[in-house]
Amino acid sequence: DTEVTQTPKHLVMGMTNKKSLKCEQHMGHRAMYWYKQKAKKPPELMFVYSYEKLSINESVPSRFSPECPNSSLLNLHLHALQPEDSALYLCASSQVVPTRTDTQYFGPGTRLTVL
Amino acid sequence: GENVEQHPSTLSVQEGDSAVIKCTYSDSASNYFPWYKQELGKGPQLIIDIRSNVGEKKDQRIAVTLNKTAKHFSLHITETQPEDSAVYFCAARPPFLNAGGTSYGKLTFGQGTILTVHP
Numbered sequence: 001d002t003e004v005t006q007t008p009k010h011l012v013m014g015m016t017n018k019k020s021l022k023c024e025q026h027m028g029h030r031a032m033y034w035y036k037q038k039a040k041k042p043p044e045l046m047f048v049y050s051y052e053k054l055s056i057n058e059s060v061p062s063r064f065s066p067e068c069p070n071s072s073l074l075n076l077h078l079h080a081l082q083p084e085d086s087a088l089y090l091c092a093s094s095q096v097v098p099t100r101t102d103t104q105y106f107g108p109g110t111r112l113t114v115l
Numbered sequence: 116g117e118n119v120e121q122h123p124s125t126l127s128v129q130e131g132d133s134a135v136i137k138c139t140y141s142d143s144a145s146n147y148f149p150w151y152k153q154e155l156g157k158g159p160q161l162i163i164d165i166r167s168n169v170g171e172k173k174d175q176r177i178a179v180t181l182n183k184t185a186k187h188f189s190l191h192i193t194e195t196q197p198e199d200s201a202v203y204f205c206a207a208r209p210p211f212l213n214a215g216g217t218s219y220g221k222l223t224f225g226q227g228t229i230l231t232v233h234p
Contacts, residue, residue, distance in 0.1 A: 004158075006158075040202075040227070040229075041226070041227070042204050042224035042225065042226060042227055043159065043204075043224060045221060045222070048221075056221070090158050090159070102147075103149065103161060103164060104149070104161075104222060105161065106151070106158040106159045106160070106161075107158050108157055108158045109157070109158045111156075
């Protein structure tokens with residue numbers, strides 16, 4: 001099973017709202033990723049968690065706050081977003097094996113619209 | 116950092132024809148090259164990948180070739196079908212990096228190719 005699930009599928013929020021995106025995988029992967037994808041563009045890396053610890057923050061604004069409660073779950077908390085933050089938010093996971101290459105598996109994404 | 120260029124940006128073929136998408140990368144240390152297919156409203160799906168110790172890999176109608184010397188790799192789809200219509204992304208990744216005591220692999224994506232297969 002190579003499934004990564006994400007909820008919700010669609011989310012509409014105002015600029016003053018607080019919402020959260022959720023991601024789950026049961027492949028035993030210990031690396032999890034958040035990507036942002038604008039229309040007709042490739043995914044852009046936002047955050048990387050490795051062994052439930054934040055490893056990489058690609059200079060993402062603080063209105064995006066990631067959280068990894070356990071090895072299967074990844075959340076992205078959203079607060080005071082801007083209309084330009086509207087995009088498809090993708091979660092991915094992979095093995096963390098320093099001596100070998102890995103494969104990243106993506107979820108279906110959450111389509112976020114900020115009004 | 117790594118830079119990946121992908122061509123063409125759009126590709127239109129007739130059903131049954133072959134389609135070829137090409138990518139070049141800049142970091143000679145990159146050793147892993149996946150290809151993703153993304154259908155409308157869905158997340159990217161891995162369709163094939165190749166590692167730097169292999170020159171070619173095939174999976175049914177899909178094949179990928181890698182030329183490490185020239186730093187380019189290509190996706191070949193034979194006997195195309197309408198359901199092959201999607202956006203295809205190539206990616207490259209150097210060996211795992213250490214960051215704060217942990218390791219991860221950062222993928223750098225090409226800009227994507229919109230493939231349309233006409234019945």
